[in-house]
Amino acid sequence: MKRSLYLIILSLLFFTVLLNPYAVMAKKEKDFPLRIGDPLPSITLTDLEGKEHELRQSHSTPFILNFWASWCPPCRDEMPVMQQFYTEKKELLPIIGINLFETEKGEKEVQKFLEQFGVTFPILLDPNSQVAKQFNVFAIPSTYLINEKGMIIDQWIGPLTSEVLQEWMQHPSLHK
Structure with missing residues (x-):
């Protein structure tokens, strides 16, 4: 039971991060934010x-x-x-x-x-x-x-x- 609950929570976290449209958009944005080493x-x-x-x-x-x-x-x-x-x-x-x-x-x-x-x-x-x-x-x-x-x-x-x-x-x- 504990193992099943653990796997469900882990799966939800994984898919939330993986399928989050904001996370995907942030990866596509190349000008923002500026970081150390950037011109x-x-x-x-x-x-x-x-x-x-x-x-x-x-x-x-x-x-x-x-x-x-x-x-x-x-x-x-x-x-x-x-x-x-x-x-x-x-x-x-x-x-x-x-x-x-x-x-x-x-x-x-x-x-x-x-x-x-x-x-x-x-x-x-x-x-x-x-x-x-x-x-x-x-x-x-x-x-x-x-x-x-x-x-x-x-x-x-x-x-x-x-x-x-x-x-x-x-x-x-x-x-x-």
């Missing part, structure tokens, strides 16, 4: 002044890409650390912030946040979270290290710390 896709976003920026073309050096929102407590925690790092290391490893604008109350809220934390690194707006979806951002803050060839070489989920940023400065892929 940065062509991404064009606008800043708060409405100027367009194409990430792949605008950087021939490594950079940090950070997804955040003004209402996010961990994003608030990391902002002073990131701003200090940017002030000291922007020539070696610049930071670009991508605001999940669709989740914000409006542009004024984002601007207020940036002023409150004295943010001077570039901030781009992801108006309908399309870029966040490409990166499979499921929690914010989420941060990616991009090398000079435009390849994703590392990822950090949660608030960045000075220790993580210092480790990234020493990342072997940045010193070839």
